[in-house]
Amino acid sequence: MFYREAGQFKTTYQADQAVFPILQDRVGLALILIGAFVLIPLVASDFFLSVVMIPLLILALASIGLNILTGYTGLLSLGTGGFMGVGAFACYKLTTLFPGVNIVIWILVSGFFSTALGILFGLPSLRIKGFYLTVATLAAQFFLDWSFIRIQWLTNYNTSGAIEVPTRTLFSFPVTGPNATPQFRYLVILAVVTLLTWFASNLVHGRIGRMWMAVRDMDLAAELIGIPLYRTKLLAFAISSYYCGVAGALMVFFWYGSAEPGVFNIDQSFTILFMVIIGGLGSLTGSFFGAALIYGLPIMMKAVLHGLGINILPATVEHLTFMTVGALIVLVLIVEPLGLARLWQITKQKLRVWPFPY
C-alpha cells in the first residue's frame, strides 16, 4: 500500500538509472543505515554486538568478495579461506612492523596483499574454466593454509604458532586487542563494510560489473563484443581477493582477537561459498542474507531448542546444523537457484501491487 512508485516521475536519465529508483527504497536504506550506525550501538547489549552483529558484517563482506568472483563473473572458487588468511597475516605483519600507522589504514592496505596473490592464482583462469579452475583455487587454498602454519616469519616466530592481536587505538579509543569495547569494534567494522559495499555496488552496476556478467553469461559472446576476457577475469580475481583479504583482517583483528593458522582452512571457504549460494549468486543484498542465515542458523536453533526446554548436546545441534545447511542448499538450488535475494525481489514486487494485484 505504501510501497509503490506512483507519482514519482523521473526527469533525467540519471534518476532513471539510479540503484534505488523508488523513494521508499531510499528511505528504507537510510533508516537501516541510521539504525545500524546510531541505534544498535546505543541499544544493543555487548553480547549481541560481539556474537551477532560483528561476525555477521565480517562474513557478509567475505561473501560479497566471493560473490564478485562466483556470482558475477561465474568463476567458482574454493580458495576464499586462503585469501582471507593472507589479509589477516599481512595486516598482522604490517601493524607489528609499523605500529605508528593507524590500524584502519593497515586493514584496508592488507587487502592488496590478497589481491596480489589472487591475481597470481587467478592466472590459470586465462586457460581453463569450470571444475578445472576450481581445482586451481583448491591448490591456492591448500598452499596458503600450509604457508600460514609453516612460515613462522608470518607469526613473528610465536612459539604457539598463533597470532595475538595487539591493542591499537583510533581517536585514542582502543579498537583492537583485549581492551576494545564491542561498540567501537562494531562501529569500525560497520564503517569499513558500508564503504566497501557502496564501492562494490558502484562496481557491479557500472561498466565493469556489466563486463563481469557478460563473461559469466557467455564468454565467447563477451569476447566478440570486445570485452577483454583475460583482464576482466583477472580484475574479478583481484577485487574479490581484496574483499576477502579485508574481511579476513577484520575477522582476526576485530572478532577473534587471535588466530591459529588453522582458522583459514578449507571449511572457511565452504562456509562462505554456502553463504553466497543461499543468499543468491550475483546479488550484494543476497550476500548479507546468506551470511545472516548460515551464521544465524546454529544460534537460532540453539535458542529455539533451549526455549522449548529440550535439552540437547551442543554437538548434536552442530550435526543438525550441518544437515539443515546441506538440505537447504539442495532445496534453494531446486526451488530458487538465485537464492534468498530473488525471494526478496519477488516479495518487493508483490508488495508494489498489494493489496490489489490486478
Place this chain on the structure above:
Amino acid sequence: MDILYKILIDPFLQMGQAPDLLVQTLWEGLVSGVLYSLIALGFVLIFKASGVFNFAQGIMVVFAALTLVGLYELGVPAFVALGLTIVVMFGLAVAVERLMLRPLVNQPDIILFMATFGLTYFLIGFGELVFGGNPKKMIASELYLPSGAYDIKMFGGFVSLQKIDIAAAVIVSLMVISLAVFFQKTRIGRALRAVADSHKAALSVGISLEQIWVVVWFAAGIVALVTGIMWGARSEVSFSLQIIALKALPVLILGGFTSIPGAIIGGLIIGIGEKVGEFYWGPLLGSGIESWLAYVIALIFLLFRPQGLFGEKIIERI
C-alpha cells in the same frame, strides 16, 4: 648454488645411496595412490553417466565405512553388516536420484556440482548424528582381511610391505576388471555408455535415465564402500578422510574426467609423486608439502595438457 644443489642433485644422491628407502617410499606412494584411484573412480563413474561432478564421493566413502562399522557394533555379524551396508548405499542412490537429480535435471553443470556440496554437508551431519564423530576401527580381521607385513631383503636393507596393502591392490584390480566387464559386456553397461555419449540419443532409444542414474550412483556407492574398508583397515574410519578425498580432483585432472584407466594411473602418479616429493624434497620446505603438492602438480599439468592423460578433448579453451 647451494640451494640448486639441494634441489637438483642431493635428492637423487640420496636415492642412489639408499635404494631400499626409495623402494619403500615408492611402495607407500603406490598404496596411497591406489586409494586416490579408488576415490577418483567413483567420481569418474558418476561424471561419465550423468555429467555431475560428484563432490560427495569423499563423504560417501566415510558414510559407507561408518555404516559398516556401526552395524557391526550393534551386534550384526560382519558379513551381514556388509550386505546391509550395500542395501543402505542403494537406498542412498535412490534417494539422491529422487530428491536431488530429478528436480535439478537440465540445470547447468555448476548448479549440480554445488548441489553435491549440499549433499556432502547433509551426509556429514547425518553421519555424525547417527554414528558419532569419533574415529572408529575398521573391522578388518572380521572380514578376513590380512594384517601384518612381509619384510623383503633388498639392496642391503629391507622393504616392509603391509599385507593389507597388497590385498588392497588385488581387490582394486579385481574391481576395475569387473567394472570394465560390466561396462563392456552387459546390457546395463551398454546403456550406461550410451547415456554417457548423449543423454538425448539414449532417451530416444528407450533407455530410462532415472534408472541409469540410480545404477551409477549405486555403483559409486559400492566403490565408496570398498574404498572405505581399505582406507579404514590402513588407519581408521574418521571424517578427516573427507578432506583427503579432495585429492581425487587433481587425480582426475591428471587422468582425465571421463577415463577409468586415467583415474587409476592418475591416482598412482599423484600418490607416488606426493610421497617421493615429501620424502626427498619436503625437508627443504619444512615438510608437510604433501597437503598441496598434488594440486600444484595438477595445476602445472593443466597448463600443458588440459584434457588429462586419457581424457576426451572436451575441455573448452577460452
